[in-house]
Amino acid sequence: MKKLFSVFVVLALVLGIAACKGSVEDNTLFWNIGADPLTIDPTLNGASDGGDVINQTFEGLVREINGVVYPGIAEEWETSTDGKTVTFTLRESNWSDGTPLTASDFVYSWKRGMDPRTASEYAWIWEYSNVVGSLDTVYWTDVCDNATDDCNEYDDNGALVGTDYSDDKDDTTGLTITEQLALVGVKAINDTTLEVKLVNPTAYFVSLMAFYHFLPVKQSAVEAVGGEDGLWAKNPALVVSNGPFKLVKYTAGEGLRLEKNEEYWNKKKVYIAAIEGDFVDLETTAYAKYNAGEYDFIPSVPSMMIPDLMALSDEFYAYPLLGTYYYSFNLDKPEWQNAKLRKALALAINREDITEALSGGQIPATGFVPRGFIDNEGKDFAIESGNYGISTGSGGEAEAVTLFAEAAAEMGKTVAELRTYLNGKVILYNTNEGHRMVAELVQEDWKQVLGVELTLQNQEWAVFQNTRKQGNFDVARGGWLTDFMDPAGMLAIFTTDNAYNDPNYEKSAYDTLLSESQATTDMALHFQKLYAANDMLMADMPIVPVYYYSDIMMAKSYLKDWGRSVLGSVDFTHARLER
Amino acid sequence: MIGYYVKRLLSALFTLFLIATLTFFMMRAIPGGPFTREKPLPPQIIAQLNAKYNLDDPVIVQYFSYMKGIATFDLGPSFKELGLTVNDLIKQGFPGSMKVGFVAVMFILLFGIPLGIISALKQNKAIDHVVMVMATIGVTVPSFVVATLYIYFISSKISWIPITGLSNPLAYIGPAIALSGYSLSYVARLTRSSMLEVLRQDYVRTARANGLSEWRVIGKHALKNALIPVITYVGPMIAAILTGSFVVERIFSINGIGRYFVESVNNRDYTVIIGMTVFYSALYIVMVLLVDIGYSLIDPRIKLGKRSGD
Numbered sequence: 001m002k003k004l005f006s007v008f009v010v011l012a013l014v015l016g017i018a019a020c021k022g023s024v025e026d027n028t029l030f031w032n033i034g035a036d037p038l039t040i041d042p043t044l045n046g047a048s049d050g051g052d053v054i055n056q057t058f059e060g061l062v063r064e065i066n067g068v069v070y071p072g073i074a075e076e077w078e079t080s081t082d083g084k085t086v087t088f089t090l091r092e093s094n095w096s097d098g099t100p101l102t103a104s105d106f107v108y109s110w111k112r113g114m115d116p117r118t119a120s121e122y123a124w125i126w127e128y129s130n131v132v133g134s135l136d137t138v139y140w141t142d143v144c145d146n147a148t149d150d151c152n153e154y155d156d157n158g159a160l161v162g163t164d165y166s167d168d169k170d171d172t173t174g175l176t177i178t179e180q181l182a183l184v185g186v187k188a189i190n191d192t193t194l195e196v197k198l199v200n201p202t203a204y205f206v207s208l209m210a211f212y213h214f215l216p217v218k219q220s221a222v223e224a225v226g227g228e229d230g231l232w233a234k235n236p237a238l239v240v241s242n243g244p245f246k247l248v249k250y251t252a253g254e255g256l257r258l259e260k261n262e263e264y265w266n267k268k269k270v271y272i273a274a275i276e277g278d279f280v281d282l283e284t285t286a287y288a289k290y291n292a293g294e295y296d297f298i299p300s301v302p303s304m305m306i307p308d309l310m311a312l313s314d315e316f317y318a319y320p321l322l323g324t325y326y327y328s329f330n331l332d333k334p335e336w337q338n339a340k341l342r343k344a345l346a347l348a349i350n351r352e353d354i355t356e357a358l359s360g361g362q363i364p365a366t367g368f369v370p371r372g373f374i375d376n377e378g379k380d381f382a383i384e385s386g387n388y389g390i391s392t393g394s395g396g397e398a399e400a401v402t403l404f405a406e407a408a409a410e411m412g413k414t415v416a417e418l419r420t421y422l423n424g425k426v427i428l429y430n431t432n433e434g435h436r437m438v439a440e441l442v443q444e445d446w447k448q449v450l451g452v453e454l455t456l457q458n459q460e461w462a463v464f465q466n467t468r469k470q471g472n473f474d475v476a477r478g479g480w481l482t483d484f485m486d487p488a489g490m491l492a493i494f495t496t497d498n499a500y501n502d503p504n505y506e507k508s509a510y511d512t513l514l515s516e517s518q519a520t521t522d523m524a525l526h527f528q529k530l531y532a533a534n535d536m537l538m539a540d541m542p543i544v545p546v547y548y549y550s551d552i553m554m555a556k557s558y559l560k561d562w563g564r565s566v567l568g569s570v571d572f573t574h575a576r577l578e579r
Numbered sequence: 580m581i582g583y584y585v586k587r588l589l590s591a592l593f594t595l596f597l598i599a600t601l602t603f604f605m606m607r608a609i610p611g612g613p614f615t616r617e618k619p620l621p622p623q624i625i626a627q628l629n630a631k632y633n634l635d636d637p638v639i640v641q642y643f644s645y646m647k648g649i650a651t652f653d654l655g656p657s658f659k660e661l662g663l664t665v666n667d668l669i670k671q672g673f674p675g676s677m678k679v680g681f682v683a684v685m686f687i688l689l690f691g692i693p694l695g696i697i698s699a700l701k702q703n704k705a706i707d708h709v710v711m712v713m714a715t716i717g718v719t720v721p722s723f724v725v726a727t728l729y730i731y732f733i734s735s736k737i738s739w740i741p742i743t744g745l746s747n748p749l750a751y752i753g754p755a756i757a758l759s760g761y762s763l764s765y766v767a768r769l770t771r772s773s774m775l776e777v778l779r780q781d782y783v784r785t786a787r788a789n790g791l792s793e794w795r796v797i798g799k800h801a802l803k804n805a806l807i808p809v810i811t812y813v814g815p816m817i818a819a820i821l822t823g824s825f826v827v828e829r830i831f832s833i834n835g836i837g838r839y840f841v842e843s844v845n846n847r848d849y850t851v852i853i854g855m856t857v858f859y860s861a862l863y864i865v866m867v868l869l870v871d872i873g874y875s876l877i878d879p880r881i882k883l884g885k886r887s888g889d
Contacts (some may be wrong), residue, residue, distance in 0.1 A: 039661045046616075116623075119631045121614075124621045139623040229662030252671050253834025254744060280743055280832040284727065288735045289742050462611020462847055499621050 041230030083201025083521030103188035132185025318361035323481030665854035676823030676835035695770025717764030814870035
């Protein structure tokens with residue numbers, strides 16, 4: 001028995017050592033990506049983990065690193081005086097398979113993105129691009145309308161075989177999808193000139209082109225046999241890309257390997273030879289591996305570690321994200337129609353208590369637009385706007401009480417009556433520890449400061465979304481992260497009939513300000529309108545801003561010059577390892 | 580005998596049909612759909628996605644086309660994992676879950692049963708107390724605690740034990756311990772109590788009186804009967820362990836199917852939910868059948884397909 005045991009131990013040791021990682025490849029970056037991305041096809045992707053990989057393997061007309069827009073495949077660009085035509089001059093560059101990348105590749109990729117047959121989740125981003133004809137393409141719909149269409153389906157002999165729901169023509173324009181695609185304002189003038197026509201001058205158009213949905217894909221790779229539904233991008237035998245790295249291995253549920261793309265136009269400035277990416281989606285496990293020296297970069301850490309790391313570690317990074325966590329008041333219900341009441345509730349919250357409790361690097365929100373948007377004079381939009389009396393910590397209580405009393409008077413009630421009126425109303429959130437914690441703190445603040453006792457209710461995620469959409473709530477949590485570097489991306493969701501306008505804030509003056517901000521090439525006017533819109537929104541306070549989202553990560557100190565897009569994707573293009 | 584198996588097979592198929600049908604309609608009855616997102620998609624985009632996966636057909640049409648698929652072992656496309664079918668997901672993930680599960684089942688049988696026997700034979704001695712205290716701990720400490728402690732104290736301290744994945748044989752130790760903890764303890768307790776009961780039976784006393792060696796009494800006569808309740812438990816347990824665990828696979832980052840049982844419901848990935856349910860049920864039914872066969876091998880009094888008294 002003893003003998004057997006010692007044989008087993010020796011065997012285990014030998015096997016263990018044999019299977020151990022050999023010498024660590026000096027110039028290979030070990031990176032935990034997180035969950036296995038659903039897709040790494042830029043056009044189909046809609047998730048941040050996929051975006052992280054795509055940012056290394058593809059490159060668009062421009063590349064945005066740390067908030068600065070650098071020329072990418074486009075060497076330069078020019079905007080016409082009316083602001084409605086943008087002409088990109090492309091540099092001569094190649095795909096990873098050595099074939100030239102031309103302006104028509106962009107035309108193909110973009111039309112694929114907006115084509116409803118592609119069914120890309122992110123196609124709605126075209127709504128913000130203002131490219132001529134793109135929106136009609138994205139929302140091309142063909143439902144049979146019996147009044148004008150013949151909805152019946154016949155066989156070759158003319159016998160009725162069923163009811164077809166389509167006549168292959170759009171219900172409003174009457175165009176087929178091919179005809180509609182031909183009207184899109186994107187044209188390859190020649191191999192290196194790409195012309196884009198816009199409906200309105202769009203200040204942020206060029207920076208938007210850094211976003212993954214607008215990166216080029218190669219038609220022959222996308223349409224390769226076995227590459228359907230974006231599978232080509234995960235298959236090393238089929239994938240063709242144009243970024244600093246290319247995919248050489250992909251094991252579902254385990255990890256991937258990227259190697260330097262020798263065809264990349266700027267390869268001289270790419271210093272890392274290879275990237276080993278893992279799909280460990282549990283933060284505690286990834287953190288243990290990071291500490292054991294198995295990773296050089298991890299995209300998050302267990303939240304209970306954050307306070308310590310923030311104070312003690314120089315490998316820990318927290319960046320603001322362009323997004324806000326908030327509560328919506330249901331303006332369709334009489335309880336919430338008084339602006340002073342809403343403002344009183346917004347002021348009564350101690351946001352520092354909340355961000356401290358969550359301890360995830362979140363920043364107390366003093367408005368709906370987070371910091372990070374730069375206006376025409378180079379100033380930060382959120383800082384210029386001010387805090388509208390919202391304090392980050394305590395300090396708003398006195399004014400909240402005053403406003404509450406004024407609101408009661410306006411509503412024809414005494415303060416006590418208003419309290420009774422609001423008691424028992426519900427704060428709704430989707431089931432999650434963090435959301436519960438925030439809701440409890442908000443509930444407590446409102447009780448302490450204003451004497452109003454709301455109750456809490458949580459619902460499973462999909463159920464919650466349904467309830468919120470149908471307007472069956474008093475106060476409901478919400479969150480919004482924008483995808484482009486203009487405050488309009490935040491403010492526009494509260495325009496009338498916007499799909500994300502949960503409070504159902506309807507104000508034509510607000511809608512006008514936003515559309516005027518979009519219709520001008522004058523950047524000063526653009527921002528003047530947006531500042532006014534923001535002031536109006538904050539005066540009406542249809543929401544309670546709670547905190548700004550943040551992005552946390554850890555990187556070993558020997559990993560230098562890595563970058564990050566303000567929209568959240570990591571960038572290893574110019575990173576160096578100095579182990 | 581053959582008639583019995585035909586009957587069992589038919590009832591198994593009927594059970595699977597009922598399970599698939601119930602799951603199908605129950606999932607459709609709860610709010611939300613596969614394209615519900617944190618940032619809600621515009622209705623037009625949802626319409627396009629629904630059209631792509633034929634979710635715009637009437638539910639009853641979807642049901643029949645789905646059942647037709649199941650009959651040909653085609654479990655349909657996943658709505659979430661682009662380009663992959665449920666069959667692909669099972670093919671990708673089941674080997675990982677199965678390998679870890681197999682090692683865990685071995686742990687349970689090789690340690691659980693002997694520990695139970697030893698405890699029973701040394702009833703109320705020190706070793707019995709030690710084993711039973713360990714078994715109580717094993718039943719009460721959840722797998723994620725075991726897994727986390729293992730990573731913290733063992734695999735992240737010892738460089739040649741991998742923390743995640745299944746890249747070498749040593750990598751199986753952690754997940755197998757975490758996965759087997761509960762069942763191992765349960766089997767040990769079950770074996771002990773059942774063994775104690777059998778040891779008091781007359782035929783064991785007779786065997787001893789006949790002068791048989793203690794080994795023969797325990798190994799040949801007592802153990803066979805003592806194992807019957809254990810087999811009853813172990814059969815369905817194997818089905819559950821082989822199909823993976825959401826928690827253990829996530830902590831050790833194992834590419835298995837355990838996670839789909841949880842994620843597919845949150846994602847309302849209808850086909851994956853039903854596919855996983857049917858797959859698990861089929862495995863379960865097979866294990867229960869094997870248990871029945873196992874009875875008849877161990878205990879000659881149990882005859883398959885015959886009613887007692889026949």
